[in-house]
Amino acid sequence: MLDLKDLKSQAHFLGQAVSEDSFEKLSLKNFPTKKMEDWRYTNLKFLDSPLKLADSVSEKLCKPYFKNSIQVVNGYQSEVCDLLQSTDLGFEEKESYFDDLNRTFCPEQKSYVISEKVKELSLNQHFISGESDKMSLSNPCINLSIDPGVTVQIYEKWFTDLKSSLAANVALNIKVQKGAHLTLIRDIRAKDPLFYGISSLNIDLHEQAQIHVYDILEGSFLRKEIQVNVKGRGAKAYLSGMTLTKDKNFVELRANVVHEVCDGFSKQNFKSLALDNSKVVFQAGVDIRKDAQKVDSAQMYRGLSLSKSAQIFAKPQLKVQADDVKAAHGFATQSLDEESLFYMLSRGLDMANCRKLFLDGFCQSVYQDLLESPLYETQIKPGLLEFVKEGADA
Helix, strand or coil: CCCHHHHHHHHHHHHCCCCHHHHHHHHHCCCCCCCCHHHCCCHHHHHCCCCCCCCCCCCCCCCCCCEEEEEEEEEEEECCCCCCEEEEECCCCCCCCHHHHHHHCCCCCCEEEEECCCEEEEEEEEEEEECCCCEEEEEEEEEEEEEECCCCEEEEEEEEEEECCCCEEEEEEEECCCCEEEEEEEEEEECCCEEEEEEEEEEEECCCCCCEEEEEEEEEEEEEEEEEEEEEHHHEEEEEECCCCCCCEEEEEEEEEEEEECCCCCEEEEEECCCCCCCEEEEEEEEEECCCCCCCCEEEEEECCCCCCCCCCEEEEEEEECCEEEEEEEEECCCCCCCHHHHHHHCCCHHHHHHHHHHEEEEHHHHHCCCCCCHHHHHHHHHHHHHHHHHHHH
């Protein structure tokens, strides 16, 4: 359990403003434990150790993929693209312990408007720690509002340079205004064993807006939550991604889409590869409210275990209060398809190449719309191929 009073004292020492209202609200909440349904698979014992708030550091930062960028170091925004306009636009607060923790101790919570001048944007999250006997706690938060009719691609990537343990509690909140189109690619491969990541992505979709979210998750400990609120008629949400686990790593992904109005569309397509003694948890939810008629929604998840000791837990959730909707789901966990392998072996391929071909196809279908993109070729594909090779040789 966190010592909130100590963290508050540290924040004042570092010159960070702490909202008394946020602190009081957080103090009244129960710290998540495995006795709670939403946290039954998540071991938060690493937060029992003494913590210190991560400080701003001056380091040479990794080059962003796109020219326009936001560079964040331990929650401090060190570089921000000149074309982004600061705004006081408010964002609906998500009710959860770690979202409240982020709002209370985020060193710089700023909001920006993305106009038609910005077609592409890099968001680099850097997590850096020096030698210490305490775990650092970082609480980055970025709020973005995409202007009506604007089409933009955002590429978020995480980087770690750690000499001691660090826990990151990251929040990204996005409003996609009327008729805007967002492609969001989140490359969260934080494989340092000293790193523990918790991430919250909250998106509001307005009338005729559209999003495509692509995730690739790999790390020693990662938990990511996606919340999409479909607030405007004709809005469309496409969510897809891969989780990759090996050794004794743990990755949990929770995706939830709330349809509040009529004529919405959502599609979720997620997959997992699990090696060794790793654990994957995936939960997808769709909540179709009473007034959200004519909604078309689908969920699909496939988990592939490449060892007998790997664990995959998957749970679909449908809450439908409207009576004129389409709501489909399909969840499956499996090992390698023996029939497919036998077919390829009969054509003269050896077992390693058979497994590689099978895994290549399994992964690439998630990123089908990105396959021709230079970003996929240079940033996403190499990491997938590396993991697929490990899976093929397992």
